[in-house]
Amino acid sequence: MSIDVHKIIDGRTQDHILSINSTEYAEILPAIELYRAKTGLFIDQYSDLKLSSGVKPLIESLEAKSTGSQIYKSLISVLKKSELEGYGIIFIGE
Helix, strand or coil: CEEEEEEEECCEEEEEEEEEEHHHHHHHHHHHHHHHHHHCCCCCCCCCEEECCCCHHHHHHHHHHCCCCHHHHHHHHHHHHHHHHCCEEEEEEC
């Protein structure tokens, strides 16, 4: 099981940015649950979720629950870059 994170520009999937395996997903699950409580959106291992904008609540949730591990750092970095450069993110479940 894994989640792949892709860059979206003009509605089309571009670069593959990050893959998260099931162990890493379990590690960030507290942040994902916090994000779901804030937004009603859930990032799971089996479905796709496209975020064209509004990644700030996800960044905030990851920062709030971060353990300082590499997966948190990597995902926060990717999302901050997405927000700064104005491209969307798609989470592709397996």
